[in-house]
Amino acid sequence: MKKYLQLYEKIKDDIKSGVYKSNTKLPSKRIMADLSGVSLTTVEMAYGMLSEEGYLYSVEKKGYFVSNISEIGSFTPFVSNAKINLLPLPKSDFKQTDFEYSIWFKTIRKVLNDNGNLLFKKSPPKGCEVLRNAISEYLLRYRKMLVQPANIVIGSGAEQLYALAILLLGKDKKYGIENPCYSKIPAVYKGMGAVTVPLKMGKDGILSGELNRKNFDILHVTPFNSFPSGITTSLTKRLKYLSRMSGGENYIIEDDYASEFFLKGHPIETLYSLSENDSVLYINTFSKSLSDSMRIGYMLIPDRLSEKYDRMTANASCTVPVLDQYILADFISSGNFERHLARKRRQMFRR
Template structure:
């Protein structure tokens, strides 16, 4: 007769404890193939429990293939092929600390986080929930919600002088997600030229998608001209404004050199513009995308630096000639940013809060430089 100590079951239901003990004995070979189990009634009387408790345990064992019923005979152990030695599982949970740790990422260190208008942003979130309600539960379009793509297009033209149609703007969960999208569009069979030194995640993402990377040494104004002339790269990934970690900003001459390289060789440039919202007083630095007249530049930016690292939202602007290729290679992938967050950010931008925040951060940075 099977003997189990029900006092050892802790908070488990009795039927589950009995199921678990019989299963353990079968897996360890204590109960062998073809061996008959006690009848449900006799086991219930032996353990001092209800018949239905044993019935539930036997039913689970039967459903999982540990035992089989035989008509007018009872329940018998099935043959189980256990791989390796069965070990007792330690089911004590080791809970993670719930106080968030600051993840070191030099590229995202800035004054924006300390100046972030929490109350205003969360007020915007509440306003969006009230206004749009059930609409926020719908699935996001693959390229991102139109309301946010429209907002970004208007903001870029107004604040940066960068013109792009909303349909060219693709929303994604941060720059790294968008790097992967670039590879799907342009192909993993291409060689991706990357600034050396550069943000470590760029190379990691490209190589993680199967692409080959070529590291291109930097000079004082960007990638060295002799290196650019000899590279085997098909795609150039550059950060013309404040490249990390070198801090190099490409001169206007170097920017045109990049564009000429792409035009002559019929190649593409990925412009990683993560820090350009914080340009110094005066006219914003012209991006490669703004200077490009051959539709060779894919522009990527993110709100992780300008707002907060927790806002995992970025956007990519595709040249018009890549739109059809995007639809074929990546258009079927779902947008990874929740609709609520897209609507909230759109409202934050539309009401002018984002630009006000950027102006506060820039004034703060300028004051530090003057002191």
């Protein structure tokens, strides 16, 4: 521990234990330095910290005095032999083939060198422009999806984006969800106070009889490799989804967590791309495509909801750290993300 911190702690303990009474004058800085065997600068730093925290007050040309202890508050004696039960740290069990560590670390260094004070600016509510631009260009290249950056919202993973979608569409709405589905989906809706309507799944998606029920306003679906059923919705059924939810204030929330890992041909066409009436909110994350620790996702919102979203989040800030957004943006724009996906798909195909 630094000497000024040691002196600070000692004087603070002496004040708490009553060695120095309220309104008692402390030794001058020079005398305290001699008594403690430290430099004058060390004493000045310790006295300054104690003054800032309210333990001391200074009187010009007279010195430092102990504050009124009753005004500071009661103290709980510090137990010097107290033991902290530290949590065990995980051991790295990643294989070198799981992720291109060296490329990621190079990207971090590049971002730190290139962006300077931009990394310390507050993120806009929808996320940093650099990441939204990168995702927009990636979706056009890799998924043939034309999405304007202004319609992209960055969030801290799927669960937060689900919650944002509920706030945007309304807690008073009834949300039709696949049955079975990812357990976090109904949990988030319940936590947000929204009602869910489970809809039974068939071999190619939600059963038509369930889909035609009139007791839900919003449809939340995972068209590709729905978890835990593994069902991929047919094109015919996807078009039925869009037809069922067309018109009025009906919307579809498309959860597309795994579509980058199609095995043959091209990824299935998204509901967002197929929609002709601007009625789909599209959600995807980088947790599966990059790493479970990558708590970054994005939501594509329809044009007709963009202004409402801007009003709703006018005083908010994106929850994803700016540095993380810049790193991911560079990783995508450089082509490293698509090369990573291609490599992962080759590994999956060999299995």
